[in-house]
Amino acid sequence: MANQTFSVPNISCNHCVMTIKRELGALKGVSSVDASAQTKQVTVGYDSEATLARVKATLEEIGYPVAA
Ligand SMILES: [Cu+2]
Structure with a gap:
């Protein structure tokens, strides 16, 4: 298991955080999801x-592309 943190500039509020946690958490092989509207990062x-x-x-796909 490994962790990676992404910069996701479109995260603006807790609703975004909830959506990202739900969508990524449903993916096979994803063991944990953390997201923050303050840092605009997803781990x-x-x-x-x-x-x-x-x-x-x-x-x-869900409107939160990772920053290059
Ligand atoms: Cu939001």
Whole structure:
């Protein structure tokens, strides 16, 4: 298991945080999700590079793309 933190500029409030936690938490291989409206960061625990790629794709799909 590894962790990675992403910068996600579109996080503006607690509703965004809840949406991200729900959507990423439903992905297979994701063991933990933390998100913050203060830091605009998302941290995930994941099991493989494929899961990490899906996390990024999902964030983009739901309107919270990871900053380059
Ligand atoms: Cu919001």
